[in-house]
Amino acid sequence: MTLTDRYGYPLTLSDPAAQAPWERTVRAFLAHGAETPTHLAETLALCPDFALGHAAHGLFCLLLGRRELVEVAREDLGRAQAARQCCGAGAREAAVVEALADWIAGNPARAADRLDGALADHPADPLLMKLVHAIRFALGDAVGMRRSVESVLSAYDKDHPERGYLLGCRAFALEETGDYVAAERSGHEALALASDDAWGLHAVAHVHDMTGRADEGRIWLESNTAAFAHCNNFRAHVWWHLALMYLDRGDYDRVLALYDEDVRAEKTDDYRDISNAASLLVRLEIEGINIGGRWEELASLSEARVDDRCNVFADLHYMLALGGGDRRQAADRMLASMAAHAEEPGDIARITGTAGVPAALGLDAYQRGNYFSAFHHLHRARPHLFEVGGSHAQRDVFDRIAIDAALKAGLAVEAEALLEDRLRSRGALDRFAAERLERAAGMERASRIMQDARLRAVPA
Known part of the structure; x- marks a missing residue:
């Protein structure tokens, strides 16, 4: 039967009782809620022939970036297609099924485009909006994120129940495209409308990071912990942002405490958790901090x-962990696997070739102490690194490593150029950059002195 959901769109359900848990699923997904899979499981238990539910589950699996879940997503696609065949599906629901097929075929960009097409016809549907946002985030497509969310802004008036979550997504897209003032304003409005909008909260933290306002960011996050207490492991990522604020202050004891108590409280092998942990440990080591044996469990996973x-x-974050844990043979296997993947068809394979392989070679060289090679590999990857996904703040770890490698290799001019380019994109000087600019300038002064012929000894 065809029902109407709370956003005014057709919903194909054989059991009307499944509508309530389905709408809870959508709301939890918007809020990065830990209960999302529970609500979806309840929906599908009541309505196992719900094509949209199976397709959404498949996309959720693919967003988790785990090899074993690709097969689960493929099974979800089979169930979704069978449900569509036997019970029907509206155009919006069919688009999600077909987007899942696109991604399984190796084309997540096509999946995002397809969902954007459905969004044009169903602009008030927050599930489509958030799915597009999530996939384009995974592809590093900040411009696409912003274009998509702003295309439906007018459909989310003050009476739309999910306007806050839309504004949270808009805040993040604005921040990633460099409109920091508008991003901060949108993030504050998002949280005022949806008190559990952890994504909007964290978008404002990104603005604080990118504009060199670590103390404001620290206060913002510590004053709003309730906004992410309900989250799945995204909660650990918000704690990671707080750790970055303390890192900028030079409070390394507090950073390590946050690492142990919040960022890495759960020793999962979810790539997002490993990424948080590995990038934070590298940042600490660049500052000369002994992080003890914390690499070991990350490297094993x-x-x-x-x-x-x-x-x-x-x-790339697995490479960081393998290097930090001195797993040389595993790092070599990783490099070989990535090189082989780069020769295969599909969006992720292409990105592996343009950005992944050169960046991984740079990370490997850095861990081996080959700083000249590390800088040049990372510098070659840098124009393409946005394609690997994540945010500016997350990918900044690769810039920090490249800058540190350049300084250790004696490449002061190159380090200074990278620091200045980083400053242009961020909009403000942070402590990391200020200290490295001073170091690079000192190296250049020393080089000029050494090359000054007037200071050379004259033979007697």
Whole structure:
């Protein structure tokens, strides 16, 4: 039967009782809620022939970037297609099923485009909006995120129940495209409308990071912990942002405490959790901090993921963990796996070739102490690194490593150029950059002195 959901669109359900848990699923997904899979499981238990529910589950699996979940997503596609055949599906529901097929075929960009097409016809549907946002985020398509969310802004008037979540997505897209003032305003409005909008909260934290306002960011997050207490492991990512604020202050004891108590409280092998942890440990080591044996468990978990080939952002953070844990053989296998993947068809394979492989070579060289090679590999990857996904703040770890490598290799001019380019994109100087600019300038002064012929000894 065809029902009407709370947003005014047709919903094909054989049991009307499934509508309530389905709408809870959508709301939890918008809020990054830990209860999302519970609500979806209840929906499908009541209505196992719900094509949209199976397709959504498949897309959720693919967003997790785990090799073993690709097969689960493929099974979801089979169930969704069978449900569509036997019970029907509206155009909006069919688009989600077909988007899942696109991604399984190796084309997540096509999946996002297809969902954007459906969004044009169903602009008030927050599930479509958030799915497009999530997929384009995974592809590093900030411009696409912004274009998509702003195309439906007029459909989310003050009476739309999910306007807050839409504004949270808009805040993040604005921040990633450099409109920091508008992003901060949109994020504050999002949280005022949806008190559990952790995505909007974290978008404002991104603005604080990118504009060099670590103390404001620290206060913002510590004053709004209730906004992410309900979250799935996205909660750990918000704690990671707070750790970055303390890192900028030079409060390394507090950073390590946050790492142990919040960022890495749960020792999962979810790539997002490993990414948070690995990038934070690298940042600490660049500052000269001894992080003890914390690499070991990350390296062990990452070693089991060398052949995942699902998400280039994940692969690069596995490389960080393998290097930090001195797993040389596993790192070599990872490099070989990525090189082989780069020769295959599909969006992720292409990104692996343009950005993943050169960046991974740079990370490997850095861990081996080959700083000249590390800088040049990372510099070659840099124009393409946005494609691996994640945010500016997350990918900044690769800039920090490249800058540190350049300074250790004696490439002061190159380090200074990278620091200045980083400053242009961020909009403000942070402590990391200020200290490295001073160091680079000192190296250049020393080089000029050494090359000054007037200061050379004259033979007697």
